[in-house]
Amino acid sequence: MVDTMALLPPFVRSPRTARTPVQHPAVALPADDEVLLDAPDDHLGPALVAAGQGTWQTASRLLAATREGAAWENRDRYAVRLASFAQSRAEWFEDWRTAAPHDPDMLLVGAQLAVARAWQSPARAELLREVSPLITAAARGDDRDPVPWRIALDHAHGSNAGHKYFEELWEAAIRRAPHHYGCHAAAMRYLADSWHGSHQECFDFAETAAQDAPADSLVQALPTRAALAYLTDGCGPDVAHERLDAAADRAIALSARFPAADPWPAEMRNKLAYVLSRLGRWTDALEQVRLIGPYATSFPWDRLSDDPLGRFLELREEVRLHAASGHPRSGHTERAHPGDH
Structure with missing residues (x-):
């Protein structure tokens, strides 16, 4: 077992506007007006x-x-x-x-x-x-x-x-x-x-914790949280694209262990869908959107908008359109500016 504490030296460390519901028959997604925010189990x-x-x-x-x-x-x-x-x-x-x-x-x-x-x-x-x-x-x-x-x-x-x-x-x-x-x-x-701006250290912490955790533990998604922080921060040195992809791949494997349209893994899937979209992995993002079903969660969308449900629905439509365009991956990743979240 890897000693997680070894990574801690010296302790290392707007109201929603009206919108016309959009139907998604081609990918079997719920209609916009069927999607719930933070629905309880x-x-x-x-x-x-x-x-x-x-x-x-x-x-x-x-x-x-x-x-x-x-x-x-x-x-x-x-x-x-x-x-x-x-x-x-x-x-x-x-x-x-x-x-x-x-x-x-x-x-x-x-x-x-x-x-x-x-x-x-x-x-x-x-x-x-x-x-x-x-x-x-x-x-x-x-x-x-x-x-x-x-x-x-x-x-x-x-x-x-x-x-x-x-x-x-x-x-x-x-x-x-x-x-x-x-x-x-x-x-x-x-x-x-x-470690403001030191995303490498946050990835080190998250990856070590995930490597030490059981395959069905939510800790497997911790590197995706580090990726989310990096992609929405806009400061510090760049993180290698391969490291971001590896974080997403680990969370994809975890997501596959849970049933579709299940509120329990919904937050992990919402976070993963955002990260995959930022990585330009549109086909993978569409699969997570399908697995999310009607269960949108405030996090991470409330970091990006005063209307988290509206932001999720916009992302969902963007993912669907990109995946349908025949370009499953853009090959291009940009980081948000600090004012974007």
Whole structure:
């Protein structure tokens, strides 16, 4: 097993406009008006509906099941979505907090909610320091759970924590779940800031993590995240085209392991479709668009536009037209200017 920490010296490191729906019969794509943004899966959906009706018990049971089954990737996603919902509709969560103040699942959502609220404030660093006890409480709720440590990594990133402290958090996180995607993505966000413009180091980190991960782990898509950062950054030295292609190929292999039109791998596929389009690999991008089906995700399109769903639909049409033109690959890659994202 490759020691991921070896890569961290000294811790290395607008409203949507009206549009006419477009049909895509030739490639069997859903119509534009059938595409959903950030649609929940069959487990999260009922919890969000119940929360909208003011009850928390369904969310509690959902997160308890992920903890009991050590389904850490799902637990991470569900905690983020439930906390996001609580930002606009908090009554159900406050009732949960009152009824079960020591519930590890409530503590997890509470920590995620507190960090998300602080992150949006101009006084982010100061507010984040104030929510540290909530993250500590969540981490103590179940010592096996890596998700509070992912939240702690995001918290440290936002509060400009030093490398030594961040490295300690990282070691605690991967000790609990060596291949947890959320923790790796949080580390990438920190490293991207620490190594601003040094995309080679970010690729080193992502590729080593992917090489060490099981073939069906989402960590296999981590190099594609490094490629996305490079393609939308516009600074630092160039990354070899072969390295970008290898990142995309690894994610294509991972995508093939999941069913088509499945919300679970949708974000990975949306990210991959964008990277493939930027590499001019139109036929490969079209296949990912087909596999995405009706499941658009905010990331990465919200980095490119104030209308993420509209941006996805535009990209989808661009991919379809290029692939149909008989030029499966343009052979030309350009990087976005910093103002493009």
